[in-house]
Amino acid sequence: MRIARIPILLVGAAVFVGPVVLGLGHLTHVAWGMALVNSLTIAISFTVLSTASAALAGFAFARHRVWWKNVVFLFVLSTLMVPWIVTMIPQFVIFYRLHLINTPWPWVLWGIQGTPLQIFLFRQFYASFPRELEDAAAIDGSGRLRIFWDIFVPNSKPIIAVTAVWGFILVWGDYLTQDLFFLLDPNGTLLTRITDVLPSTTQTFPTLPLALYALPPIVFFLFVQRYITQSVVRTGIKG
Amino acid sequence: MSEIVLSGVSKTFPGGAKAVDEISLTIEDGELMVLVGPSGCGKTTLLRMIAGLETVDDGSIRLGDRDITNLEPRDRDIAMVFQDYALYPHMNVRANLSYGLRVRKTPKHEIERRVDEVAGLLGLHDLLDRLPAALSGGQRQRVAMGRAIARRPQVYLMDEPLSNLDAKLRVRVRADLARLHAQLRVTTIYVTHDQVEAMQLGHRSAVMRDGRIQQVGRPQTLYRDSANLYVASFIGSPSMNLVRAELEREAVRFAGYRVPLDLRRRPPAGSPGQVILGIRPEDFEDARFSPPGLPTIDVEISLVEDLGPEALAFFALDAERVEPEIFGVAADRRDQEALMADDRRALFSATLDAATAARAGQICRLTVNPARFHFFSPYNGESLLDTELPDRLEEAV
Numbered sequence: 029m030r031i032a033r034i035p036i037l038l039v040g041a042a043v044f045v046g047p048v049v050l051g052l053g054h055l056t057h058v059a060w061g062m063a064l065v066n067s068l069t070i071a072i073s074f075t076v077l078s079t080a081s082a083a084l085a086g087f088a089f090a091r092h093r094v095w096w097k098n099v100v101f102l103f104v105l106s107t108l109m110v111p112w113i114v115t116m117i118p119q120f121v122i123f124y125r126l127h128l129i130n131t132p133w134p135w136v137l138w139g140i141q142g143t144p145l146q147i148f149l150f151r152q153f154y155a156s157f158p159r160e161l162e163d164a165a166a167i168d169g170s171g172r173l174r175i176f177w178d179i180f181v182p183n184s185k186p187i188i189a190v191t192a193v194w195g196f197i198l199v200w201g202d203y204l205t206q207d208l209f210f211l212l213d214p215n216g217t218l219l220t221r222i223t224d225v226l227p228s229t230t231q232t233f234p235t236l237p238l239a240l241y242a243l244p245p246i247v248f249f250l251f252v253q254r255y256i257t258q259s260v261v262r263t264g265i266k267g
Numbered sequence: 268m269s270e271i272v273l274s275g276v277s278k279t280f281p282g283g284a285k286a287v288d289e290i291s292l293t294i295e296d297g298e299l300m301v302l303v304g305p306s307g308c309g310k311t312t313l314l315r316m317i318a319g320l321e322t323v324d325d326g327s328i329r330l331g332d333r334d335i336t337n338l339e340p341r342d343r344d345i346a347m348v349f350q351d352y353a354l355y356p357h358m359n360v361r362a363n364l365s366y367g368l369r370v371r372k373t374p375k376h377e378i379e380r381r382v383d384e385v386a387g388l389l390g391l392h393d394l395l396d397r398l399p400a401a402l403s404g405g406q407r408q409r410v411a412m413g414r415a416i417a418r419r420p421q422v423y424l425m426d427e428p429l430s431n432l433d434a435k436l437r438v439r440v441r442a443d444l445a446r447l448h449a450q451l452r453v454t455t456i457y458v459t460h461d462q463v464e465a466m467q468l469g470h471r472s473a474v475m476r477d478g479r480i481q482q483v484g485r486p487q488t489l490y491r492d493s494a495n496l497y498v499a500s501f502i503g504s505p506s507m508n509l510v511r512a513e514l515e516r517e518a519v520r521f522a523g524y525r526v527p528l529d530l531r532r533r534p535p536a537g538s539p540g541q542v543i544l545g546i547r548p549e550d551f552e553d554a555r556f557s558p559p560g561l562p563t564i565d566v567e568i569s570l571v572e573d574l575g576p577e578a579l580a581f582f583a584l585d586a587e588r589v590e591p592e593i594f595g596v597a598a599d600r601r602d603q604e605a606l607m608a609d610d611r612r613a614l615f616s617a618t619l620d621a622a623t624a625a626r627a628g629q630i631c632r633l634t635v636n637p638a639r640f641h642f643f644s645p646y647n648g649e650s651l652l653d654t655e656l657p658d659r660l661e662e663a664v
Contacts, residue, residue: 158351158353160349160350160351160352160353161353161355161356163315163318163320163340163347163349163353164347164349164353164355164414165355165366166319166320166339166340166341167318167319167320167340167341167345167346167347167367168341168346168366168367168370168414168418169341169367169370169371170341170370171341174370178355178366178370179355182357183356183357
């Protein structure tokens, strides 16, 4: 049964993912195609990675029993007070020297790092998570990571939805970083390409491309918003 | 063998509160041991220490021939039923029941067999595909119990599993629990603050207070031969009547009465003349309904509560009230005495035959049973009788 699943999955992957990959490959030949690929890559990778990273960090800050965790947490929060623009130039220099300019890699690394706000949100959510569920899973035989994956993650849909939408919008609408870190790439990202063709006067402002550009986050939000209001975590507790 | 041996187990919380204070206790293989005491007495902390959810500061815990003092919860082979059930809210009943088995990589057919078996045992077959949110309180309770049973651990730990059920359901589930234990014969530690539950469930109960065990024994031992004033007041409802008394060679004097002693049940010679006399409400009876030969006292009834099968009569004695608080006595007794807060006299209660003619304001003749008297030291509240005798006799037989 378990072994039979693997070929089925492989065939399924070939059938469904194949055209997508081919289509994306084709995109690179279309005008602005590469810009779209870049935009989607940085936004999606940052969203997925930063949410996963912040969930793990929030879990540790909320539930790990070590005395110094609050000191570290305060340190993480205090980075919120450093204006992001201040670290921009040094980061550019670092990524330039690592030859990661004009690639999506900075966003991947920022994603792995997580953001203080997302970590904060996860920590607050997990701090009020019923302790009994964790205890019950520990007695049932789960280790800490297994408890996180089996118990905490499935019950954190609202907070995952919030932080993911927030992360996506953070990257999708961030013109300055994209312009800077794709500085030497003629393809750029969708956002930098759209603004490149904007005329210098506002009389004939091309609203259509910008309106279209705003669609993905809206679709994403509509897709996850049902989770945001949903909270079932306490329903296993009490009568 | 899954005998649990606690030796000198202690736990101090940060801030200096001593939650569990050098507890030594042996729970025998297959026994249902009840830890009972008011909230804050350390019973739940002790249970969580046995589960591995709290660290042990001092002492050791053995399970069978293993020292489990510092093991992770998952390596102890125990299961726990939580007060709030703690069902996994995103898993249906089947997944809840089998989670512990899946984590331990039990073969699939074995998991199915055990879930089926537990569902049959607890009547959960129709609920297997429901989420906890779609279950009633009693059903959730059964799933929580089933999750523990499906694992087939060496020991069950139960933390007030009935406290969230309504009164009628509680009685039923309690009976189910006793039946289950008789069927499974697995060592069980059961925590409750309800002395009635302790009396009905336990092979043995350990009465706890301030992190210490006051007395361990069978329900009848705790009731008939309480080791100290604390246990005497905690066990039994309504609680034991207490009054200062003077011990003579063959009688006891209290509040102007002189009642002859039962010589088989009196403090050993050399006990102090001043004692605290304890009489359970059940050991009074309306003289018209009791067998002849028992000593009587005449009292003025101040209140009669008709409970249906029996009547509860209250009367004040011409003696100062014993303040059992100095020995740290259970809360429900204080509540009861608050009724008569303006009166410094001792307030006694007596459970009488429902047909009693006793009415408030009238004089009534009651019999007392000296074979059931309790005597406590007025200095430290310890019983002056040999309270361990009945258990020792039983062991000898």
